[in-house]
Amino acid sequence: MLRRRFFWLVLALIVVSVLFLTLGAKGSWSFTLWFRGQKLASLVLIGGAISTATILFQTITHNRILTPSIMGFDALYVLILTVMIFMMGASGYAQFLKVELFLINLVLLTLASVALFTVLLKDQSSDLMRMVLTGIILGSLFRSLVQMIQRLIDPSEFSVLQSVSFARFNKVDADLLLVSAVLVGLTWAVIWKMRHRLDILALGVVLPVSLGADPNRGQLLVLVLISILVSVSTALVGPVAFLGLLVSSLTYRLIPSWHHGHILPAAILIGGITLVGGQMVLERILHLETPLAVVVECLGGLVFLFLILRKGSA
Amino acid sequence: MIRITDISHQIAGQEILHRVNLDIPQGGLTALVGPNGAGKSTLLSLVARLLKAQSGRIEINGKDLSQYSHADLAKLLAILPQVLTSTHRISVKDLVGFGRYPYSRGRLGPQDRKVVAQVLQSFELQQIQDRFLDTLSGGQRQRAYTAMAWAQDTEYLLLDEPLNNLDIAASRSLMARLKTLAKQEQRTIVIVLHDINYAAGYADHIVALKAGQIVAAGSPQEIVSEGFLRDVFETDAKVVLAGERPLVVV
Ligand SMILES: Nc1ncnc2c1ncn2[C@@H]1O[C@H](COP(=O)(O)OP(=O)(O)OP(=O)(O)O)[C@@H](O)[C@H]1O
Ligand SMILES: [Mg+2]
Numbered sequence: 001m002l003r004r005r006f007f008w009l010v011l012a013l014i015v016v017s018v019l020f021l022t023l024g025a026k027g028s029w030s031f032t033l034w035f036r037g038q039k040l041a042s043l044v045l046i047g048g049a050i051s052t053a054t055i056l057f058q059t060i061t062h063n064r065i066l067t068p069s070i071m072g073f074d075a076l077y078v079l080i081l082t083v084m085i086f087m088m089g090a091s092g093y094a095q096f097l098k099v100e101l102f103l104i105n106l107v108l109l110t111l112a113s114v115a116l117f118t119v120l121l122k123d124q125s126s127d128l129m130r131m132v133l134t135g136i137i138l139g140s141l142f143r144s145l146v147q148m149i150q151r152l153i154d155p156s157e158f159s160v161l162q163s164v165s166f167a168r169f170n171k172v173d174a175d176l177l178l179v180s181a182v183l184v185g186l187t188w189a190v191i192w193k194m195r196h197r198l199d200i201l202a203l204g205v206v207l208p209v210s211l212g213a214d215p216n217r218g219q220l221l222v223l224v225l226i227s228i229l230v231s232v233s234t235a236l237v238g239p240v241a242f243l244g245l246l247v248s249s250l251t252y253r254l255i256p257s258w259h260h261g262h263i264l265p266a267a268i269l270i271g272g273i274t275l276v277g278g279q280m281v282l283e284r285i286l287h288l289e290t291p292l293a294v295v296v297e298c299l300g301g302l303v304f305l306f307l308i309l310r311k312g313s314a
Numbered sequence: 315m316i317r318i319t320d321i322s323h324q325i326a327g328q329e330i331l332h333r334v335n336l337d338i339p340q341g342g343l344t345a346l347v348g349p350n351g352a353g354k355s356t357l358l359s360l361v362a363r364l365l366k367a368q369s370g371r372i373e374i375n376g377k378d379l380s381q382y383s384h385a386d387l388a389k390l391l392a393i394l395p396q397v398l399t400s401t402h403r404i405s406v407k408d409l410v411g412f413g414r415y416p417y418s419r420g421r422l423g424p425q426d427r428k429v430v431a432q433v434l435q436s437f438e439l440q441q442i443q444d445r446f447l448d449t450l451s452g453g454q455r456q457r458a459y460t461a462m463a464w465a466q467d468t469e470y471l472l473l474d475e476p477l478n479n480l481d482i483a484a485s486r487s488l489m490a491r492l493k494t495l496a497k498q499e500q501r502t503i504v505i506v507l508h509d510i511n512y513a514a515g516y517a518d519h520i521v522a523l524k525a526g527q528i529v530a531a532g533s534p535q536e537i538v539s540e541g542f543l544r545d546v547f548e549t550d551a552k553v554v555l556a557g558e559r560p561l562v563v564v
Binding site for chain 1: 386387395412416419421446
């Protein structure tokens with residue numbers, strides 16, 4: 001059964017990709033394919049990065065509602081960037097290459113999130129709703145801090161900032177694409193190597209210890225991996241709140257397996273299908289101006305609400 | 315041998331365990347009994363390193379607990395916790411396979427598969443081996459988790475109320491299996507029980523805990539009496555003898 005479903009997922013990704021590349025193409029083919037190919041690659045990369053980050057987070061927190069973005073990871077990334085721009089000024093900021101800035105940001109986010117979330121996840125007995133609330137409060141705290149600092153900085157700097165504070169899938173930075181692809185690739189390789197350990201870590205708090213998989217060390221490593229993935233996706237397309245949740249819920253539903261060797265590849269495929277397919281339908285078929293981010297966030301938000309309500313009534 | 319020396323433990327300013335000294339003898343079945351909230355689960359958690367010892371020390375085979383690596387300890391000691399999450403979407407067979415993780419690191423070899431097949435058979439789980447845990451009854455699920463701990467094949471096995479949800483046949487067969495195994499393979503099994511009759515019927519030793527302190531320890535014949543039930547559990551139940559064995563009339 002799993003094999004068949006994987007077959008359909010791969011087929012779906014191929015079909016939406018081909019449609020995305022060819023539908024409504026005008027002018028030179030080589031240019032169109034090159035241009036659209038880059039977009040396609042970045043959409044698959046981002047969809048995959050956000051999906052794997054979400055699954056990893058849900059594995060180490062033993063729940064299927066919370067995601068890195070709900071817990072404020074992307075907001076933290078934007079906050080770090082804002083503080084950096086505020087402290088260096090636009091001229092100081094311009095001295096750095098985009099890639100350099102991105103890497104600095106990535107390191108800072110990793111340090112900050114590891115510090116913050118190891119404290120937050122320490123008390124594993126704490127109930128889910130409290131975690132949800134903490135996450136929402138943290139997220140809005142970071143966002144308000146961003147807004148407050150934005151008021152303090154001048155308009156030229158502000159425009160730099162704005163481009164990173166909103167989700168956008170139609171324009172992706174080509175400079176960052178290559179370094180992002182390398183980073184995500186490396187991260188996926190590490191995750192793939194630890195897939196069996198993830199199966200064990202997902203069992204809860206007690207059983208992993210009994211089975212000899214140190215949860216603290218596992219958690220630390222996974223937080224670092226999540227930080228890298230979130231940095232990449234936020235740098236490329238800005239913060240996306242609910243895409244991860246949408247994809248992970250679909251994945252658990254379609255792939256009824258405990259093994260991360262099944263779940264993670266499926267999540268990457270579904271993440272790619274969602275973004276590529278969504279963008280294709282919106283841009284090429286419906287010719288709508290509505291950004292994909294809005295649609296995805298709407299759907300994901302509904303899923304979040306549904307999961308919370310179901311959990312509450314259970 | 316598990317040697318517990320002067321272990322005290324506080325949670326949120328409350329003393330849960332108070333200067334516990336206990337040697338758990340090598341080989342055999344030791345039943346840990348006591349009223350709700352006595353600190354039984356806390357004591358097991360300390361021995362399994364789920365909780366960090368605050369004062370005192372715990373040695374296993376003469377070596378301090380903190381000197382074992384997680385991976386090494388998992389080949390020596392397994393614990394089955396009292397409260398198990400029930401929403402795991404894992405098949406019974408996969409769960410039992412996870413018991414081999416300390417040896418296989420997730421890649422089951424021929425030896426691991428053999429053990430898994432044996433354990434599935436001896437826990438009578440073959441019929442339901444492909445079912446997901448969240449579709450099982452409470453007793454079937456409890457049996458699956460116990461089978462997982464069993465497959466870990468450790469010298470020491472700590473079981474926190476494994477008879478939860480089991481019917482009388484499953485309870486008796488589990489206890490009989492534990493007893494045989496402990497004897498045949500020189501394994502040391504510590505088991506938290508609430509039914510004194512099971513403790514008296516199957517255990518080699520009984521240790522009683524009350525309000526964070528050891529109040530009695532010895533063989534079932536030495537320990538189980540009307541006075542014992544009154545002191546430890548504050549209940550007036552009659553105890554009769556069935557041959558050698560003391561029997562609580564409930
Ligand atoms: N995380 C915790 N926070 C606060 N108190 C706790 C915590 N864990 C245990 N306790 C308290 O410690 C005491 C001992 O708990 P423990 O779970 O060890 O008892 P037990 O003997 O296993 O009881 P039972 O037979 O009900 O399982 C209880 O009074 C309990 O309320
Ligand atoms: Mg208990």
